[in-house]
């Protein structure tokens with residue numbers, strides 16, 4: 001059993017994960033438009049991963065016998081100044097998500113809700129990975145300078161993600 005307050009907070013997090021999916025799909029659309037098909041593929045896969053994060057929480061709320069309520073998803077940013085601007089926005093967004101997950105853990109602890117605290121541990125580790133991924137992309141873009149042959153190679157590398 002989980003509290004009403006926790007249920008509401010988890011429903012909010014489902015929305016945040018779905019927004020992440022929508023944001024990364026919008027980034028992918030912009031990258032396709034810029035003919036960066038490797039980057040576009042990477043961000044589409046990332047959008048799918050975010051959808052699966054939402055579903056993990058969705059199933060947990062169901063398993064706890066509480067009700068999932070899906071609300072409107074905000075419109076994502078559609079225009080970017082550069083590929084680096086995309087990656088910087090990704091990092092900024094993931095830091096926000098990390099803070100949201102940390103707040104959920106805090107609430108679980110306040111409520112002595114051990115089940116939810118343990119459930120959230122996976123997300124804590126996942127956020128370390130997500131921030132590192134975004135940082136790596138920024139570092140690589142800084143190395144190659146966002147254009148030319150380096151960009152061609154990096155786009156290929158990004159497209160190798162399965």
Ligand SMILES: [Fe+2]
Pocket residue numbers: 017020049050053097
């Ligand atoms: Fe996520």
Ligand SMILES: [Fe+2]
Pocket residue numbers: 049126129130
């Ligand atoms: Fe991930």
